Amino acid sequence: MAKLQGLFFGLATLVLVVVSTIYFMKDWLPPLRSDRIAIDDGIGVTLLVTGLVFIATNVLLGFFAWRYQDKPGAQAAYWHHNAKLEWTWTLVTAGIMFMFLFHALGLWASIQKTPPANAMLVEVVAQQFAWNIRYPGKDGIFGRTDAKLVDPGGFNFIGLDKSDPNAADDLVLPQNQLYLPVDQPVRVRILSLDVIHSFFLPNFRVKQDAMPGMAIEIWFTPKQVGDYEIACAEHCGLGHYRMRGQVHVVQAAGLDTAIAAAIE
Amino acid sequence: MAHAETAAAEAHAHAGHAPQAFIWKYVFSTDHKVIGIQYYVTAMLMALIAGTLAMLIRLQLAWPEKTFPALNFLTKGYTDGVMNPEFYAMLFTMHGTIMVFFVLSTAPVSGFGNMLIPLQVGARDMAFPFLNGLSYWTFLPGCIVILSSFFVGAGAAAGGWTSYPPLSALRSAVPGSEMGQTLWIIGMVFFIASFTMGGLNFVTTILNLRTKGLSMMRMPMTMWAMFLVAVLGLLSFPALTAASLMLLFDRHFATSFFVPSGLVLSGQLVNHQGGSPLLWQHLFWFLGHPEVYILMLPALGFTSDILVAFCRKPIFGYKAMVGAMIAISGLSFVVWGHHMFVSGMSPYLGMAFAVGTMLIAVPSAVKVFNWLATLWRSRIIFTTPMLWALGVVSLFISGGLSGIWLGQTALDIHFHDTYFVVAHFHLIMAGAALFGVFGATAFWFPKMFGRMMHDGLGKWHFWFTFLAYYCTFFPMHYIGLAGHMRRIYDPYQYEFLKQFQPLNQFITISAFILGTSQILFFVNFFWSAFRGKKASENPWNAAGLEWTTPSPPPHGNWPGEIPEVHRWPFDYSVPGAEKDFVMQTDPAPIGDKAGSH
Numbered sequence: 122m123a124k125l126q127g128l129f130f131g132l133a134t135l136v137l138v139v140v141s142t143i144y145f146m147k148d149w150l151p152p153l154r155s156d157r158i159a160i161d162d163g164i165g166v167t168l169l170v171t172g173l174v175f176i177a178t179n180v181l182l183g184f185f186a187w188r189y190q191d192k193p194g195a196q197a198a199y200w201h202h203n204a205k206l207e208w209t210w211t212l213v214t215a216g217i218m219f220m221f222l223f224h225a226l227g228l229w230a231s232i233q234k235t236p237p238a239n240a241m242l243v244e245v246v247a248q249q250f251a252w253n254i255r256y257p258g259k260d261g262i263f264g265r266t267d268a269k270l271v272d273p274g275g276f277n278f279i280g281l282d283k284s285d286p287n288a289a290d291d292l293v294l295p296q297n298q299l300y301l302p303v304d305q306p307v308r309v310r311i312l313s314l315d316v317i318h319s320f321f322l323p324n325f326r327v328k329q330d331a332m333p334g335m336a337i338e339i340w341f342t343p344k345q346v347g348d349y350e351i352a353c354a355e356h357c358g359l360g361h362y363r364m365r366g367q368v369h370v371v372q373a374a375g376l377d378t379a380i381a382a383a384i385e
Numbered sequence: 386m387a388h389a390e391t392a393a394a395e396a397h398a399h400a401g402h403a404p405q406a407f408i409w410k411y412v413f414s415t416d417h418k419v420i421g422i423q424y425y426v427t428a429m430l431m432a433l434i435a436g437t438l439a440m441l442i443r444l445q446l447a448w449p450e451k452t453f454p455a456l457n458f459l460t461k462g463y464t465d466g467v468m469n470p471e472f473y474a475m476l477f478t479m480h481g482t483i484m485v486f487f488v489l490s491t492a493p494v495s496g497f498g499n500m501l502i503p504l505q506v507g508a509r510d511m512a513f514p515f516l517n518g519l520s521y522w523t524f525l526p527g528c529i530v531i532l533s534s535f536f537v538g539a540g541a542a543a544g545g546w547t548s549y550p551p552l553s554a555l556r557s558a559v560p561g562s563e564m565g566q567t568l569w570i571i572g573m574v575f576f577i578a579s580f581t582m583g584g585l586n587f588v589t590t591i592l593n594l595r596t597k598g599l600s601m602m603r604m605p606m607t608m609w610a611m612f613l614v615a616v617l618g619l620l621s622f623p624a625l626t627a628a629s630l631m632l633l634f635d636r637h638f639a640t641s642f643f644v645p646s647g648l649v650l651s652g653q654l655v656n657h658q659g660g661s662p663l664l665w666q667h668l669f670w671f672l673g674h675p676e677v678y679i680l681m682l683p684a685l686g687f688t689s690d691i692l693v694a695f696c697r698k699p700i701f702g703y704k705a706m707v708g709a710m711i712a713i714s715g716l717s718f719v720v721w722g723h724h725m726f727v728s729g730m731s732p733y734l735g736m737a738f739a740v741g742t743m744l745i746a747v748p749s750a751v752k753v754f755n756w757l758a759t760l761w762r763s764r765i766i767f768t769t770p771m772l773w774a775l776g777v778v779s780l781f782i783s784g785g786l787s788g789i790w791l792g793q794t795a796l797d798i799h800f801h802d803t804y805f806v807v808a809h810f811h812l813i814m815a816g817a818a819l820f821g822v823f824g825a826t827a828f829w830f831p832k833m834f835g836r837m838m839h840d841g842l843g844k845w846h847f848w849f850t851f852l853a854y855y856c857t858f859f860p861m862h863y864i865g866l867a868g869h870m871r872r873i874y875d876p877y878q879y880e881f882l883k884q885f886q887p888l889n890q891f892i893t894i895s896a897f898i899l900g901t902s903q904i905l906f907f908v909n910f911f912w913s914a915f916r917g918k919k920a921s922e923n924p925w926n927a928a929g930l931e932w933t934t935p936s937p938p939p940h941g942n943w944p945g946e947i948p949e950v951h952r953w954p955f956d957y958s959v960p961g962a963e964k965d966f967v968m969q970t971d972p973a974p975i976g977d978k979a980g981s982h
Binding site (some may be wrong): 123126127129130133134137141144145147149150151159160163164167168170171174175178179181182185186189190191195196197198199200201202203206207210211214215218219221222224225226228229230232233248249267268269271272273274280314315316317319321323324326327328329330332333334335337350352353354355356357358359360361362363365 | 469470471474543544545549551552555558559560644645646647648649650651652654655660661662663696697698699700701702703704705727728729732735736739740743744746747750751753754755757758760761762763764765766767772775778779782783786787789790792793794795796798799801802803844848851852855859860862863864866867868870871872873874875876878879880881955957958959960965976977
């Protein structure tokens with residue numbers, strides 16, 4: 122048994138490399154339905170580079186374990202540094218990391234940049250354990266809200282102040298139903314009424330925490346008509362697992378009708 | 386050259402002064418070896434509990450639709466054989482808390498740190514033996530408080546191990562946010578106090594009590610790791626102490642550090658204003674990220690020291706290895722925000738934290754390359770500790786590379802709070818730390834109990850654990866890519882996750898095998914401690930200072946004078962040497978690292 126340990130370790134490493142590579146070749150990401158393809162591309166490049174390093178280092182590890190197992194007459198080298206080699210791999214690694222970093226910062230900046238002027242505005246107010254959706258209506262301005270006015274019994278979940286003129290045309294949808302136009306940028310203003318939630322759209326590569334006390338805006342462009350899921354990604358209490366909503370991406374021309382129908 | 390000894394340690398040295406009564410010798414001991422074992426055994430028992438919690442988590446994820454009437458005895462957890470969602474939240478909260486603080490900080494740092502520091506630096510004991518004993522007896526109440534929280538009112542804390550407010554601050558937000566969360570805070574305060582006492586002892590002992598000839602650059606990698614984690618702990622834990630006390634005040638004394646105005650919980654207006662939940666996250670992760678390295682650095686140190694002993698070859702790139710550890714420790718203070726990329730903090734901050742995060746990959750990679758270079762042209766003896774050390778290298782590679790995915794701010798948008806993160810930190814942080822502890826246990830067992838662990842049983846334990854560990858955690862990358870969220874009581878509420886139930890079942894079965902195979906370890910540990918083969922002074926033919934004293938070392942560590950050190954502890958296969966290793970205390974002018982300080 123003892124003699125086979127090096128072989129076992131080498132084989133185990135080989136199996137790890139082969140099996141994990143095969144599975145990583147599969148397309149695991151949920152189908153992309155927004156304009157954030159750059160994230161998927163970034164994941165692809167990262168998979169390629171780290172995958173090659175994973176294979177190379179593991180193959181070396183497994184090979185060395187097998188090759189240098191003690192046997193009669195074997196002699197270990199008295200060799201403990203090589204400045205040139207060490208500087209080379211340090212600088213090469215640093216170079217690769219800087220390239221990743223450079224790319225990652227650019228990508229982050231492009232996601233965080235100011236939204237286009239024609240972007241549509243929608244508000245998502247998270248609460249235990251539902252998503253409240255509101256559109257500002259024709260005036261493009263959200264009416265005032267006040268926590269004191271929250272009245273779940275009267276279906277005023279977000280505390281909309283109906284005496285505010287701006288609130289008159291606000292469209293508040295039934296909970297957990299979000300309607301978005303296809304091919305048009307949307308600004309989503311994310312708030313929370315109670316604890317931290319996280320607005321997660323797996324198909325859109327969108328995730329943003331709903332942070333109590335803050336109104337956080339993100340933007341993206343839906344690219345394909347269809348129904349998708351909203352998930353809560355931040356532990357928010359015992360009902361966290363069922364804080365599920367739906368995004369309905371519709372033709373821009375039919376958006377108002379769809380929203381009106383949903384409110385009915 | 387620091388080789389001064391304090392009066393306390395000197396007084397300790399005389400064997401006649403060793404306490405004889407059982408209670409002073411084994412219970413309220415001030416001997417670092419006894420305290421180390423106390424810490425270690427307590428941590429491993431805590432691991433059993435935290436591991437069992439993980440098994441229940443996995444059971445639920447694999448078969449949420451099945452009923453388990455046999456588990457109804459867990460009255461808080463199950464109703465008619467179905468798990469309660471609030472119990473699930475308690476499980477992952479307490480699994481994380483216990484594992485991170487009470488197991489994986491405790492066993493390697495407080496356990497092996499105490500056991501090994503005086504032996505590897507050549508001291509009679511730690512610098513402050515009484516403080517050392519006090520630290521253990523502060524730690525134990527922390528464990529008791531944390532565990533007792535399962536039995537109070539609505540149960541243990543359920544806000545996640547990160548205890549993000551307002552969930553953790555508002556007592557009605559989640560059932561465990563009542564008494565459970567308060568006990569969580571009190572338990573953490575005990576833990577931090579104990580860890581601080583330990584840290585002071587570590588730093589002082591390593592800086593001031595090194596024996597003659599032992600310069601810093603002749604220390605084993607384990608000592609470097611212990612020194613750095615003590616510094617990390619001393620600098621980072623105060624942030625959590627402050628945050629925990631502020632949270633306690635928010636909960637009980639109506640302050641508002643973390644709770645903003647305008648919140649409504651279950652239809653009731655929350656009477657707080659002016660606080661910020663983001664403040665907690667900054668404070669928590671200011672500790673939380675160095676904490677990750679507090680777990681990992683000792684394992685990396687053990688791995689280096691074990692690798693050389695069984696490669697029969699000097700460590701490759703010692704200076705770079707030390708430099709890498711220092712760099713990792715320094716950078717660990719400027720990466721905490723990568724836990725908060727989607728929290729709503731300023732995107733510019735996200736960029737700054739991405740820089741530190743990507744940079745930390747460089748010293749980490751250096752460590753892997755140096756280990757590989759150490760293995761190259763070596764002569765490997767496959768003992769149990771060697772297998773664990775190779776396991777650490779493997780996990781460090783597998784878990785480290787996914788850090789490059791997560792460190793890229795925009796990519797993290799998709800991965801944040803998914804199983805991809807769970808896979809990442811279980812491989813690199815939890816796995817490497819755990820494997821490091823198992824390796825260290827087998828390697829230094831002779832110095833703990835004067836006996837050898839059973840090698841055959843140890844190897845079976847390694848192979849089961851190694852394979853099951855990968856089968857459990859590697860597939861989590863795939864479901865994470867698919868968007869599978871963490872901390873979900875029933876994932877199959879979501880259409881897009883329904884397809885992953887079979888994969889979750891595979892993970893669960895692997896986790897059960899992983900959990901069950903730990904029985905091998907506990908059997909081996911207790912059997913060997915009492916019945917194992919008696920160990921000689923230096924059973925592994927290792928070159929370090931700790932192998933120059935009997936196994937187990939007597940009170941005061943060396944029967945006679947403390948030996949003088951003449952070289953680094955890595956002189957294996959030195960050309961011209963009689964044997965294939967040269968003891969650190971050997972004055973012979975051979976090898977490259979002898980003679981010069």
